Amino acid sequence: MKKQKKYMPEMIIAVMLIGSFLLGGCSGTELTEADKNSSPITSGADAENRTDDSAAEGLPEGTDSRLELHFIDVGQGDATLISCDGYHMLIDAGNNDKGTAVWSYLKQQGVERLDYVIGTHPDADHIGGLDVVLYKFDCGTVIMPEVENDTRTYEDVVQVLEEKDYPVTCPVVGETYSLGEASFTVIAPNKDYGTDMNDSSVGILLEHGDNRFLLTGDAEEEAEADILANGIDISADVYKAGHHGSKTASTEEFLNAVNPEYAVISCGEGNSYGHPHAEVLNRFRSMGIDVFRTDEQGTIVAVSDGREITWNCTPSESWQAGEPMGSSAGQNTDxxxxxxxxxxxxxxxxxxxxxxxxxxxxxxxxxxxxxxxxxxxxxxxxxxxxxxxxxxxxxxxxxxxxxxxxxxxxxxxxxxxxxx
Ligand SMILES: [Zn+2]
Ligand SMILES: [Zn+2]
Structure with a gap:
Protein backbone atom coordinates (compact mmCIF):
# COMPACT_ATOMS: atom_id res chain seq x y z
CA MET A 1 0.00 0.00 0.00
CA LYS A 2 2.66 2.52 0.90
CA LYS A 3 4.80 4.38 -1.60
CA GLN A 4 2.28 3.53 -4.23
CA LYS A 5 2.17 5.89 -7.15
CA LYS A 6 -1.06 5.83 -9.03
CA TYR A 7 -1.05 8.68 -11.46
CA MET A 8 -4.35 8.92 -13.21
CA PRO A 9 -3.67 9.69 -16.87
CA GLU A 10 -7.09 11.26 -17.41
CA MET A 11 -6.29 13.77 -14.73
CA ILE A 12 -3.15 14.88 -16.50
CA ILE A 13 -5.01 15.25 -19.79
CA ALA A 14 -7.68 17.29 -18.07
CA VAL A 15 -5.06 19.61 -16.62
CA MET A 16 -3.53 20.15 -20.02
CA LEU A 17 -6.93 20.92 -21.50
CA ILE A 18 -7.70 23.37 -18.75
CA GLY A 19 -4.32 24.98 -19.31
CA SER A 20 -5.09 25.55 -22.96
CA PHE A 21 -8.14 27.61 -22.05
CA LEU A 22 -6.15 30.23 -20.22
CA LEU A 23 -7.49 33.70 -20.49
CA GLY A 24 -5.18 36.57 -21.11
CA GLY A 25 -5.35 40.00 -19.60
CA CYS A 26 -6.33 39.08 -16.08
CA SER A 27 -5.27 41.88 -13.82
CA GLY A 28 -4.17 39.37 -11.21
CA THR A 29 -6.31 41.04 -8.63
CA GLU A 30 -9.64 39.69 -7.54
CA LEU A 31 -11.56 38.39 -10.53
CA THR A 32 -14.86 39.96 -11.40
CA GLU A 33 -18.04 37.92 -11.69
CA ALA A 34 -17.82 38.37 -15.44
CA ASP A 35 -14.30 36.96 -15.52
CA LYS A 36 -15.40 33.98 -13.53
CA ASN A 37 -18.43 33.30 -15.66
CA SER A 38 -16.55 33.56 -18.90
CA SER A 39 -13.96 31.10 -17.69
CA PRO A 40 -14.29 27.83 -19.59
CA ILE A 41 -14.34 25.11 -17.04
CA THR A 42 -15.15 21.86 -18.75
CA SER A 43 -12.91 19.41 -20.42
CA GLY A 44 -13.69 16.11 -22.08
CA ALA A 45 -12.05 14.02 -19.43
CA ASP A 46 -13.60 15.99 -16.63
CA ALA A 47 -17.09 15.78 -18.08
CA GLU A 48 -16.81 12.03 -18.62
CA ASN A 49 -15.86 11.46 -15.03
CA ARG A 50 -18.88 13.17 -13.73
CA THR A 51 -21.94 11.30 -12.71
CA ASP A 52 -25.42 12.70 -12.41
CA ASP A 53 -25.46 12.66 -8.65
CA SER A 54 -22.43 14.93 -8.56
CA ALA A 55 -24.58 17.98 -9.18
CA ALA A 56 -22.25 19.55 -6.69
CA GLU A 57 -23.83 20.40 -3.38
CA GLY A 58 -20.86 22.52 -2.53
CA LEU A 59 -20.95 24.78 -5.57
CA PRO A 60 -23.77 26.75 -7.16
CA GLU A 61 -26.23 24.70 -9.21
CA GLY A 62 -24.92 23.74 -12.63
CA THR A 63 -21.35 24.66 -11.81
CA ASP A 64 -18.78 22.32 -13.20
CA SER A 65 -15.57 23.30 -11.49
CA ARG A 66 -12.38 21.47 -10.71
CA LEU A 67 -9.66 22.48 -8.31
CA GLU A 68 -6.28 20.79 -8.25
CA LEU A 69 -3.46 21.08 -5.77
CA HIS A 70 -0.09 19.77 -6.86
CA PHE A 71 2.34 19.38 -3.99
CA ILE A 72 5.39 19.25 -6.23
CA ASP A 73 8.26 17.07 -5.11
CA VAL A 74 11.14 19.53 -4.80
CA GLY A 75 13.14 17.59 -2.23
CA GLN A 76 13.52 19.57 0.99
CA GLY A 77 11.34 22.61 0.39
CA ASP A 78 7.90 23.65 -0.79
CA ALA A 79 6.28 24.26 -4.16
CA THR A 80 2.52 24.01 -4.55
CA LEU A 81 0.62 24.59 -7.78
CA ILE A 82 -3.05 25.32 -7.36
CA SER A 83 -5.21 25.34 -10.49
CA CYS A 84 -8.91 26.02 -10.78
CA ASP A 85 -10.96 26.44 -13.92
CA GLY A 86 -8.03 27.64 -16.00
CA TYR A 87 -6.58 29.94 -13.34
CA HIS A 88 -3.30 29.14 -11.67
CA MET A 89 -1.47 30.01 -8.52
CA LEU A 90 1.95 28.96 -7.30
CA ILE A 91 2.93 28.96 -3.65
CA ASP A 92 6.73 28.81 -3.30
CA ALA A 93 9.13 27.28 -5.82
CA GLY A 94 11.59 25.11 -3.91
CA ASN A 95 15.28 25.71 -3.46
CA ASN A 96 17.69 27.55 -5.76
CA ASP A 97 18.36 24.50 -7.89
CA LYS A 98 14.65 23.66 -8.28
CA GLY A 99 13.43 26.70 -10.23
CA THR A 100 13.81 25.09 -13.63
CA ALA A 101 12.20 21.83 -12.49
CA VAL A 102 9.21 23.75 -11.09
CA TRP A 103 8.95 25.79 -14.28
CA SER A 104 8.96 22.67 -16.46
CA TYR A 105 6.40 20.93 -14.23
CA LEU A 106 4.13 23.92 -14.61
CA LYS A 107 4.63 23.93 -18.38
CA GLN A 108 3.75 20.22 -18.46
CA GLN A 109 0.53 21.06 -16.68
CA GLY A 110 -0.31 23.59 -19.37
CA VAL A 111 0.34 26.65 -17.24
CA GLU A 112 1.04 29.72 -19.37
CA ARG A 113 0.37 32.39 -16.85
CA LEU A 114 0.28 32.52 -13.07
CA ASP A 115 -2.62 34.56 -11.74
CA TYR A 116 -1.08 34.51 -8.28
CA VAL A 117 2.38 33.82 -6.95
CA ILE A 118 2.92 33.59 -3.21
CA GLY A 119 6.41 33.52 -1.73
CA THR A 120 5.47 32.45 1.79
CA HIS A 121 8.70 33.71 3.35
CA PRO A 122 12.19 34.52 2.12
CA ASP A 123 13.92 31.25 3.07
CA ALA A 124 15.83 29.57 0.26
CA ASP A 125 13.82 26.32 0.34
CA HIS A 126 10.72 28.37 -0.52
CA ILE A 127 11.81 31.29 -2.68
CA GLY A 128 15.01 29.81 -4.08
CA GLY A 129 13.41 28.79 -7.38
CA LEU A 130 11.05 31.74 -7.48
CA ASP A 131 13.32 33.97 -9.56
CA VAL A 132 13.15 31.50 -12.45
CA VAL A 133 9.37 31.18 -12.21
CA LEU A 134 8.76 34.94 -11.96
CA TYR A 135 11.06 35.50 -14.89
CA LYS A 136 9.61 32.83 -17.19
CA PHE A 137 5.89 33.27 -16.55
CA ASP A 138 3.62 36.20 -16.96
CA CYS A 139 2.53 36.72 -13.36
CA GLY A 140 -0.46 38.49 -11.85
CA THR A 141 -0.59 39.24 -8.15
CA VAL A 142 2.66 38.52 -6.32
CA ILE A 143 2.18 38.19 -2.58
CA MET A 144 5.12 38.21 -0.20
CA PRO A 145 5.41 39.10 3.49
CA GLU A 146 7.00 42.36 4.55
CA VAL A 147 10.21 40.78 5.71
CA GLU A 148 13.52 40.95 3.95
CA ASN A 149 16.32 38.45 3.99
CA ASP A 150 19.91 39.41 3.67
CA THR A 151 20.77 36.71 1.15
CA ARG A 152 21.58 36.56 -2.51
CA THR A 153 18.63 34.23 -2.99
CA TYR A 154 16.29 36.94 -1.79
CA GLU A 155 18.10 39.61 -3.79
CA ASP A 156 17.69 37.49 -6.93
CA VAL A 157 13.94 37.42 -6.41
CA VAL A 158 13.76 41.15 -5.75
CA GLN A 159 15.83 41.79 -8.86
CA VAL A 160 13.45 39.83 -11.09
CA LEU A 161 10.46 41.55 -9.51
CA GLU A 162 12.02 44.89 -10.40
CA GLU A 163 13.05 43.78 -13.87
CA LYS A 164 9.58 42.54 -14.70
CA ASP A 165 7.97 45.48 -12.96
CA TYR A 166 5.85 43.30 -10.69
CA PRO A 167 4.56 45.10 -7.64
CA VAL A 168 4.52 43.07 -4.44
CA THR A 169 1.22 42.78 -2.64
CA CYS A 170 1.57 42.58 1.12
CA PRO A 171 -0.59 39.96 2.75
CA VAL A 172 -3.49 41.38 4.73
CA VAL A 173 -5.21 38.93 7.06
CA GLY A 174 -8.84 38.48 6.09
CA GLU A 175 -8.37 39.56 2.46
CA THR A 176 -10.00 37.14 0.01
CA TYR A 177 -9.04 36.48 -3.61
CA SER A 178 -10.77 34.45 -6.32
CA LEU A 179 -9.25 31.65 -8.35
CA GLY A 180 -12.00 30.50 -10.71
CA GLU A 181 -14.77 29.03 -8.55
CA ALA A 182 -12.30 28.68 -5.68
CA SER A 183 -11.23 31.45 -3.36
CA PHE A 184 -8.54 31.91 -0.79
CA THR A 185 -8.28 34.03 2.31
CA VAL A 186 -5.07 35.29 3.85
CA ILE A 187 -4.84 34.05 7.47
CA ALA A 188 -1.21 34.95 8.28
CA PRO A 189 1.12 36.61 9.14
CA ASN A 190 -0.80 38.31 11.93
CA LYS A 191 1.96 40.62 13.07
CA ASP A 192 5.52 41.70 12.54
CA TYR A 193 7.82 38.88 13.63
CA GLY A 194 11.00 40.87 13.17
CA THR A 195 13.59 38.78 11.40
CA ASP A 196 11.86 35.47 12.12
CA MET A 197 11.37 34.26 8.57
CA ASN A 198 9.31 31.17 9.37
CA ASP A 199 6.74 32.89 11.56
CA SER A 200 6.41 35.61 8.91
CA SER A 201 5.03 33.01 6.48
CA VAL A 202 1.98 33.90 4.43
CA GLY A 203 -0.77 31.44 5.34
CA ILE A 204 -3.93 30.89 3.33
CA LEU A 205 -7.21 29.06 3.62
CA LEU A 206 -8.40 27.88 0.21
CA GLU A 207 -12.05 27.03 -0.33
CA HIS A 208 -13.75 25.21 -3.16
CA GLY A 209 -17.38 24.33 -2.60
CA ASP A 210 -17.45 22.20 0.54
CA ASN A 211 -13.72 21.59 0.53
CA ARG A 212 -11.20 23.56 2.53
CA PHE A 213 -7.41 23.52 2.40
CA LEU A 214 -5.02 25.16 4.87
CA LEU A 215 -1.46 26.08 3.91
CA THR A 216 0.77 27.87 6.41
CA GLY A 217 4.29 27.77 4.95
CA ASP A 218 6.85 27.42 7.73
CA ALA A 219 4.73 29.10 10.42
CA GLU A 220 5.76 27.80 13.82
CA GLU A 221 4.27 27.74 17.27
CA GLU A 222 3.99 31.49 17.87
CA ALA A 223 2.51 32.20 14.44
CA GLU A 224 0.07 29.31 14.84
CA ALA A 225 -1.10 30.74 18.17
CA ASP A 226 -1.64 34.10 16.48
CA ILE A 227 -3.65 32.47 13.69
CA LEU A 228 -5.83 30.82 16.32
CA ALA A 229 -6.23 34.18 18.08
CA ASN A 230 -7.38 36.02 14.96
CA GLY A 231 -10.66 34.15 15.08
CA ILE A 232 -10.86 33.00 11.46
CA ASP A 233 -12.36 29.52 11.11
CA ILE A 234 -9.38 27.43 10.00
CA SER A 235 -11.07 24.06 10.00
CA ALA A 236 -9.99 22.28 6.84
CA ASP A 237 -10.20 18.95 5.05
CA VAL A 238 -6.58 19.14 3.96
CA TYR A 239 -3.75 20.60 6.01
CA LYS A 240 -0.37 21.12 4.45
CA ALA A 241 1.80 20.35 7.46
CA GLY A 242 3.56 23.52 8.64
CA HIS A 243 7.36 23.71 8.36
CA HIS A 244 7.76 20.37 6.57
CA GLY A 245 6.33 18.38 9.48
CA SER A 246 8.71 19.89 12.02
CA LYS A 247 7.78 19.65 15.69
CA THR A 248 8.18 23.42 15.86
CA ALA A 249 4.82 23.59 14.04
CA SER A 250 1.51 21.68 14.03
CA THR A 251 0.90 22.18 17.74
CA GLU A 252 -1.90 20.20 19.30
CA GLU A 253 -4.09 23.28 19.78
CA PHE A 254 -3.60 24.27 16.19
CA LEU A 255 -4.33 20.79 14.86
CA ASN A 256 -7.45 20.57 16.98
CA ALA A 257 -8.73 23.75 15.36
CA VAL A 258 -7.87 22.59 11.84
CA ASN A 259 -9.11 19.07 12.49
CA PRO A 260 -8.14 17.85 9.02
CA GLU A 261 -8.94 14.57 7.35
CA TYR A 262 -5.69 14.67 5.39
CA ALA A 263 -2.23 16.12 5.90
CA VAL A 264 0.41 16.63 3.23
CA ILE A 265 4.06 16.83 4.22
CA SER A 266 6.49 18.38 1.75
CA CYS A 267 10.03 17.35 2.63
CA GLY A 268 13.09 15.73 1.10
CA GLU A 269 14.05 12.13 1.53
CA GLY A 270 16.82 11.90 4.12
CA ASN A 271 16.70 15.65 4.76
CA SER A 272 19.18 17.00 7.27
CA TYR A 273 16.51 18.26 9.68
CA GLY A 274 14.90 14.91 10.33
CA HIS A 275 11.55 16.17 8.93
CA PRO A 276 8.92 15.01 9.50
CA HIS A 277 9.43 14.71 13.22
CA ALA A 278 8.01 11.76 15.14
CA GLU A 279 6.01 14.04 17.46
CA VAL A 280 4.04 15.47 14.55
CA LEU A 281 3.48 12.10 12.90
CA ASN A 282 2.21 10.74 16.21
CA ARG A 283 -0.20 13.64 16.54
CA PHE A 284 -1.50 13.01 13.05
CA ARG A 285 -1.81 9.31 13.68
CA SER A 286 -3.65 9.67 16.96
CA MET A 287 -6.13 12.03 15.31
CA GLY A 288 -6.76 9.54 12.51
CA ILE A 289 -5.36 11.87 9.85
CA ASP A 290 -4.32 10.32 6.53
CA VAL A 291 -0.82 11.47 5.64
CA PHE A 292 0.72 12.06 2.22
CA ARG A 293 4.46 12.71 1.90
CA THR A 294 6.50 13.99 -1.00
CA ASP A 295 9.65 12.30 0.35
CA GLU A 296 8.01 8.91 -0.02
CA GLN A 297 5.44 9.44 -2.73
CA GLY A 298 6.87 12.12 -5.00
CA THR A 299 4.50 14.79 -6.29
CA ILE A 300 1.09 14.55 -4.67
CA VAL A 301 -2.05 15.72 -6.43
CA ALA A 302 -5.41 16.38 -4.78
CA VAL A 303 -8.49 17.08 -6.91
CA SER A 304 -11.67 18.69 -5.65
CA ASP A 305 -15.00 18.81 -7.47
CA GLY A 306 -16.38 21.03 -4.75
CA ARG A 307 -17.72 18.09 -2.83
CA GLU A 308 -15.19 15.30 -2.77
CA ILE A 309 -11.41 15.18 -2.77
CA THR A 310 -9.53 12.50 -4.69
CA TRP A 311 -5.81 11.83 -4.62
CA ASN A 312 -3.28 10.51 -7.11
CA CYS A 313 -1.97 7.98 -4.58
CA THR A 314 -3.00 6.25 -1.39
CA PRO A 315 -1.88 7.70 1.96
CA SER A 316 1.51 6.75 3.33
CA GLU A 317 1.38 4.09 5.98
CA SER A 318 5.01 4.17 7.01
CA TRP A 319 4.66 6.64 9.92
CA GLN A 320 8.40 6.86 9.58
CA ALA A 321 10.00 9.98 11.05
CA GLY A 322 12.67 11.58 8.92
CA GLU A 323 16.05 10.36 9.96
CA PRO A 324 18.97 12.54 9.11
CA MET A 325 21.27 10.78 6.70
CA GLY A 326 24.98 10.13 7.08
CA SER A 327 26.73 13.17 5.72
CA SER A 328 24.27 15.59 7.19
CA ALA A 329 25.68 18.39 9.25
CA GLY A 330 22.58 20.20 10.32
CA GLN A 331 20.21 17.59 11.59
CA ASN A 332 19.30 19.34 14.79
CA THR A 333 18.92 22.75 13.32
CA ASP A 334 15.37 23.06 14.50
ZN1 LIG B 1 11.00 25.59 4.73
ZN1 LIG C 1 11.64 28.55 6.49
Missing part, protein backbone atom coordinates in the same frame (compact mmCIF):
# COMPACT_ATOMS: atom_id res chain seq x y z
CA UNK A 335 16.61 22.92 18.05
CA UNK A 336 18.48 26.18 17.95
CA UNK A 337 15.10 27.75 18.28
CA UNK A 338 13.36 25.91 21.05
CA UNK A 339 16.50 24.79 22.85
CA UNK A 340 15.29 21.23 23.04
CA UNK A 341 16.50 18.06 21.54
CA UNK A 342 14.42 15.08 20.73
CA UNK A 343 15.73 11.86 22.13
CA UNK A 344 15.81 10.19 18.79
CA UNK A 345 17.56 12.92 16.89
CA UNK A 346 20.22 13.53 19.53
CA UNK A 347 20.98 9.84 19.64
CA UNK A 348 21.11 9.68 15.91
CA UNK A 349 23.42 12.64 15.85
CA UNK A 350 25.94 10.88 18.03
CA UNK A 351 25.65 7.55 16.30
CA UNK A 352 26.06 9.08 12.97
CA UNK A 353 29.01 11.26 13.69
CA UNK A 354 30.84 8.11 14.67
CA UNK A 355 29.57 6.05 11.82
CA UNK A 356 30.04 8.40 8.94
CA UNK A 357 32.78 6.97 6.77
CA UNK A 358 35.74 9.27 6.63
CA UNK A 359 34.40 11.32 9.50
CA UNK A 360 32.73 14.64 9.14
CA UNK A 361 34.02 17.69 10.86
CA UNK A 362 30.91 19.68 10.31
CA UNK A 363 28.87 16.94 11.88
CA UNK A 364 31.00 16.90 14.99
CA UNK A 365 30.79 20.63 15.22
CA UNK A 366 27.04 20.43 15.00
CA UNK A 367 26.63 17.80 17.66
CA UNK A 368 29.05 19.65 19.91
CA UNK A 369 26.78 22.65 19.94
CA UNK A 370 23.07 23.01 19.72
CA UNK A 371 23.23 26.55 18.55
CA UNK A 372 25.53 26.69 15.57
CA UNK A 373 26.10 24.76 12.39
CA UNK A 374 29.46 24.97 10.73
CA UNK A 375 29.81 25.20 6.98
CA UNK A 376 32.78 25.73 4.70
CA UNK A 377 33.62 28.39 2.17
CA UNK A 378 36.56 29.21 -0.05
CA UNK A 379 38.03 32.67 -0.61
CA UNK A 380 36.97 32.87 -4.22
CA UNK A 381 33.74 30.85 -4.12
CA UNK A 382 30.18 32.07 -3.76
CA UNK A 383 28.81 28.89 -2.22
CA UNK A 384 29.06 27.29 1.17
CA UNK A 385 29.62 23.58 1.54
CA UNK A 386 29.67 20.54 3.75
CA UNK A 387 33.11 19.53 5.00
CA UNK A 388 33.33 16.61 2.64
CA UNK A 389 32.23 18.38 -0.55
CA UNK A 390 34.46 17.60 -3.50
CA UNK A 391 34.11 21.18 -4.73
CA UNK A 392 36.13 22.34 -1.73
CA UNK A 393 39.78 22.65 -2.63
CA UNK A 394 42.38 24.87 -1.00
CA UNK A 395 41.86 27.95 1.14
CA UNK A 396 38.96 26.44 2.99
CA UNK A 397 37.49 28.62 5.70
CA UNK A 398 35.18 27.39 8.43
CA UNK A 399 32.28 29.67 9.31
CA UNK A 400 28.87 29.37 10.91
CA UNK A 401 25.83 28.80 8.74
CA UNK A 402 24.23 32.03 9.90
CA UNK A 403 27.34 33.98 9.01
CA UNK A 404 27.56 32.27 5.63
CA UNK A 405 23.99 33.27 4.91
CA UNK A 406 24.58 36.78 6.20
CA UNK A 407 27.56 37.16 3.91
CA UNK A 408 25.45 36.11 0.96
CA UNK A 409 26.86 32.65 0.35
CA UNK A 410 24.48 30.22 -1.33
CA UNK A 411 24.26 26.51 -0.51
CA UNK A 412 26.34 24.36 -2.84
CA UNK A 413 24.16 22.38 -5.22
CA UNK A 414 26.46 19.40 -5.15
CA UNK A 415 26.78 18.69 -1.42
CA UNK A 416 23.51 20.39 -0.40
CA UNK A 417 24.54 21.72 3.01
CA UNK A 418 21.90 22.72 5.58
CA UNK A 419 19.96 25.80 4.66
CA UNK A 420 18.23 26.79 7.88
Missing amino acids: NWKDGQQTEDSSKDGQDQSENVPGGNEAQEEASGSDTEITVYITKSGEKYHRADCSYLKSDVEKISLSEAKQRGYEPCKKCQPPIE
